[in-house]
Amino acid sequence: MELTSARGRAFAALKPTFLDVLGDLWDPQSNPDGIVNLGLAENTLMHAEMTEFINTKLQINAHALTYGDGFSGSHRLKKALCQFINRAFSPWTALCPSDLAITSGVSNALECCAWALADAGDYILVGRPYFNAFKTIFGTRPGIELLEVSFGTTDPFSVAAIHEYERTYAEAKAKGFRVKALLLCSPHNPLGRCYSEDILQEYMKFCSRNRLHLISDEIYALSVWENPQLPHAQQFRSVLSMNIKEFMDPSMVHVVWGLSKDFGSTGLRIGCLISPSNKVLLEAVEGISLYNFPSSVADQIASSLLLDDNFTESYIATNRQRLVESYRFATDFLQTHNIPYVECNAAFFIWMNLGAVVKDRTATDKDILARLREEKVYIAPGTAYATEEAGWFRMVFAHPPHVLEEGLSRMVRAIQ
Numbered sequence: 001m002e003l004t005s006a007r008g009r010a011f012a013a014l015k016p017t018f019l020d021v022l023g024d025l026w027d028p029q030s031n032p033d034g035i036v037n038l039g040l041a042e043n044t045l046m047h048a049e050m051t052e053f054i055n056t057k058l059q060i061n062a063h064a065l066t067y068g069d070g071f072s073g074s075h076r077l078k079k080a081l082c083q084f085i086n087r088a089f090s091p092w093t094a095l096c097p098s099d100l101a102i103t104s105g106v107s108n109a110l111e112c113c114a115w116a117l118a119d120a121g122d123y124i125l126v127g128r129p130y131f132n133a134f135k136t137i138f139g140t141r142p143g144i145e146l147l148e149v150s151f152g153t154t155d156p157f158s159v160a161a162i163h164e165y166e167r168t169y170a171e172a173k174a175k176g177f178r179v180k181a182l183l184l185c186s187p188h189n190p191l192g193r194c195y196s197e198d199i200l201q202e203y204m205k206f207c208s209r210n211r212l213h214l215i216s217d218e219i220y221a222l223s224v225w226e227n228p229q230l231p232h233a234q235q236f237r238s239v240l241s242m243n244i245k246e247f248m249d250p251s252m253v254h255v256v257w258g259l260s261k262d263f264g265s266t267g268l269r270i271g272c273l274i275s276p277s278n279k280v281l282l283e284a285v286e287g288i289s290l291y292n293f294p295s296s297v298a299d300q301i302a303s304s305l306l307l308d309d310n311f312t313e314s315y316i317a318t319n320r321q322r323l324v325e326s327y328r329f330a331t332d333f334l335q336t337h338n339i340p341y342v343e344c345n346a347a348f349f350i351w352m353n354l355g356a357v358v359k360d361r362t363a364t365d366k367d368i369l370a371r372l373r374e375e376k377v378y379i380a381p382g383t384a385y386a387t388e389e390a391g392w393f394r395m396v397f398a399h400p401p402h403v404l405e406e407g408l409s410r411m412v413r414a415i416q
Contacts, residue, residue, distance in 0.1 A: 036407035071289035073102025106271035114142035192344025204247035348398035355391015
């Protein structure tokens, strides 16, 4: 007799491989033999400032011990998010609380899009490489498939890339696939670049021609920084800041953002789904909000944070400067060891080619990953991000120098 259902056994097989990393994290004093984590997309550069703010400002009242104002975020947090996003994202039309729903993280907000915009077996277009958790978010529970778009030598941030979406979409339609949406991540994970306003307009026109929803994942919106090697790099532009109705039906444009990345708070689990012109979508999210309910304590922390203009402005500026410094430290290290990488100016990853420098040129990505794990450093393989070329890995650089030094030194030992 089986002890679980078939889907239960399938879920068990999906247990994230990085959980053992979190259970054995390196610390120079308390756990020097632990695993250095340069794989998970976490920014630890501002933890001291954030914990000080929380410990100074947090005041819990009895309302936080109840179901509060409902399961999709408190009235206070919705107002705070609108105030903050109206200032930081410069939306074409100012947001109001009825334009959004709060979820327990951005992944949860994306899953809400999956449930409400598509049915099981439908497809969502996404360009390669892409955030590895998209498959889990859209597929595991909602049953939505990802329709991968390959670019070859085409710049994925160019107009030419849209032709590849057109080709992939046409092939899918010919096969009878039901394609419901295009998913963009800007700033991009794992490539660390932003789409220009012109390109975003072209994507909206593409969606309009084919009656597709556009889901814009802007979780790294404020983690854009200056890279002297890319003096003309594209800066972040939110689709909210554009006059969407000129290019497509505004009711088919949806944006997600949260605190996890830009405020280094993956553990708070605060995200939001913004869809000002599609109230039916937001009602659908309300319908399943019991499963997306953010903690009332996290809700209060987020409200206090986003309502404090002075702190958030200072935090964002300091965070950007520290990202610059950490990026420079990491790339100097890579250059010293002749490891190829792609320059970027957003988010906190470096897309690097370990396959090009590994001593054993017959080694596969799986072999390289195994050697990294033997040296107790976690760096994510490009295969997890549907890369088109073997040998690429995503390394997270948003850590203090002593962490980067330890992790990168272990990485070099592994490939040599």
